């Protein structure tokens with residue numbers, strides 16, 4: 001970041017001295033006003049719930065231009081990465097800043113592949129869960145539990161330890177997600193096979209069993225790989241900020257990623273794909289395309305509490321570029337499986353068309369986000385609805401760990417400690433029991 005020639009001046013109407021604040025420029029995107037000296041100089045905090053105007057860090061990993069609907073990983077547009085690269089190349093890029101050449105790619109794939117198995121004792125953690133536990137609760141627990149197995153890579157001040165932990169997390173998440181699924185349906189866990197690609201191996205761990213092997217379908221594997229690429233990072237979203245905040249205290253990377261998974265679980269974040277598919281299924285049950293008008297009217301009624309799930313985004317005020325790619329993948333997968341007439345896909349497209357013409361959505365710049373179509377693709381791949389957010393977690397692990405590593409390496413890094421505007425009771429005396437109301 002560089003200093004701007006422009007400075008901001010903060011003045012007060014009560015005659016307190018004004019304060020000059022430096023402004024920094026990034027490579028692209030909005031400039032930032034440095035308010036770090038504000039409290040020391042004025043005794044005042046800033047107030048910004050939800051971080052509407054606050055940059056909590058500097059980062060060189062992912063850039064989003066919400067107005068243009070642009071998403072760049074290390075400068076490369078998501079549209080190009082989704083078409084020209086696979087997920088592990090994308091991981092290498094996010095972690096290292098550059099795309100790998102052939103030799104680097106082969107070495108990286110080999111390293112990740114060597115770490116796909118989890119410690120055999122991990123299965124006992126799974127067996128402690130109810131079979132009907134939500135997969136995200138199992139993942140929060142088991143990913144956090146990885147900290148107890150890999151003591152040799154927990155020194156966060158050691159760059160090599162951080163790299164090993166990053167590889168372990170990327171390699172083991174598919175294994176844990178697949179084990180979560182197998183446990184939920186009462187089938188034996190399937191060990192990873194290292195002669196398969198990252199995504200093909202995951203599909204096999206999900207869908208093969210000791211009696212029947214899984215035949216890899218390239219179109220479906222490619223679709224899963226695309227889902228992973230599209231969800232790999234998204235700059236300082238809620239779960240990534242959670243990972244950074246957890247990591248700012250020096251917590252180990254497995255614990256930090258478990259915190260990120262917990263945050264991702266919520267329906268306003270990673271849980272939205274599950275919620276979007278549920279919404280489509282509900283409309284379909286109630287009459288399908290015919291009932292869209294009625295549903296849209298409910299969404300527009302503020303008292304109904306109903307939202308059009310898979311629509312709207314804090315940053316994108318234009319079509320989410322990931323949603324376009326996901327819609328394309330949706331076509332490919334449904335065609336491959338002979339499901340061209342899939343009623344939910346038709347319903348989603350009709351809903352999208354109507355919403356994009358409706359003034360409520362147009363005036364609020366509400367467009368489809370990645371989750372609008374990803375549920376339909378995942379369902380077609382055979383992934384159960386409850387596991388959708390687990391797939392998101394598997395994809396986002398690389399983004400979380402790249403952002404965590406960037407934070408740990410940043411000399412400006414401090415423990416995260418937001419301040420508050422206190423609106424509770426001022427100091428008072430504890431009354432004796434007899435005098436309490």
Ligand code: CMC
Nearest residue numbers: 268269270272299307308309310311312313314364369371
């Ligand atoms: N359906 C109906 N109205 C909406 C929706 C929606 N999906 N999203 C926003 N609005 C309205 C909202 O009620 C508000 O209206 P008004 O100005 O009249 O009060 C206006 O649009 C602005 O919304 P906001 O809630 O202030 O926007 P936000 O930036 O705080 O929320 C959001 C962003 C993603 C939480 C929200 O759009 C939402 O809940 N969408 C549905 C859930 C969803 O699809 N989430 C996935 C996000 S993408 C995946 C990811 O990156 O994690």
